[in-house]
Amino acid sequence: MRLFAGAALVSSVAVLLAGCASLGVAGGSDSSSTAPSTSAPEVHPTPSGPKPNFQPTVDPTSAQANQRLFVILLEQGIVAEGISANPAATAERLRASGFDAAGISWTDSSTAIGLLSDTVFVSAQVGSDCLIGQYGTSIQTIAVAIAPVLPAGGCLVGADINRF
Numbered sequence: 423m424r425l426f427a428g429a430a431l432v433s434s435v436a437v438l439l440a441g442c443a444s445l446g447v448a449g450g451s452d453s454s455s456t457a458p459s460t461s462a463p464e465v466h467p468t469p470s471g472p473k474p475n476f477q478p479t480v481d482p483t484s485a486q487a488n489q490r491l492f493v494i495l496l497e498q499g500i501v502a503e504g505i506s507a508n509p510a511a512t513a514e515r516l517r518a519s520g521f522d523a524a525g526i527s528w529t530d531s532s533t534a535i536g537l538l539s540d541t542v543f544v545s546a547q548v549g550s551d552c553l554i555g556q557y558g559t560s561i562q563t564i565a566v567a568i569a570p571v572l573p574a575g576g577c578l579v580g581a582d583i584n585r586f
Contacts, residue, residue, distance in 0.1 A: 480520035485551035485568045488521075492546060492553045495519055496564050506531070506559055509542040510584065521546040523586040527578045545577035552577030 478494075481487040495515045499507035509528040517523045525547030531539055541558030554577055556565045571577065576585075 478519075481548070482522070483549050485548040485553050488546075488548055489553060489566060489568065491519065492516070492521075492555060493564065493566055496544065496555045496557060496566070500557060500564065505557060505562055506538055507557070509544050512544045512555075513584070513586070516544070516546050517586060521548070525552075525577070527576060527583050527585045529578065529580065530582055530584070543578055547571055547577050554578070 478491045480491065496512060499512040499515060503511070509531050513526050513528045516526050526545065528544040529539070529542050531542055533539055539558060540560035541556050543554060543556050545552050545554045547553075550571055552569050552571055554567050554569055557563065569577070572579065576583070
């Protein structure tokens with residue numbers, strides 16, 4: 423019986439070694455056998471279905487509905503240019519995103535004597551309300567408010583208010 427068990431063990435080992443040889447696993451110093459590739463196969467997923475649309479659109483009836491988009495557009499200028507981002511470029515970003523150009527206004531980025539303004543204002547009129555953004559070196563952040571359109575029209579007061 424022991425002889426039979428020993429023969430079965432030897433034949434099992436022989437089958438196992440034969441399987442390894444067919445896979446190319448090197449068991450010793452034989453350099454003629456090839457080892458399996460250790461790199462994973464490249465996977466290239468193929469998108470299916472409709473692509474998501476992340477382009478927000480302006481709601482022409484509600485300033486409240488546009489507040490987040492307004493903040494994002496102001497933040498893009500801050501990320502690109504720093505806290506003293508050009509308000510004219512920010513106004514252009516608002517216009518390019520769909521805010522009505524007739525309702526966009528902004529203050530100058532420099533003072534009357536040519537110094538950099540501590541803060542600037544950019545606004546967009548939506549319906550009967552205004553989105554008003556303020557940012558600059560003196561506040562180091564973006565402040566946004568919603569206020570009603572001024573009785574004389576527009577969102578910002580001053581002699582040097584810029585408009586498209």
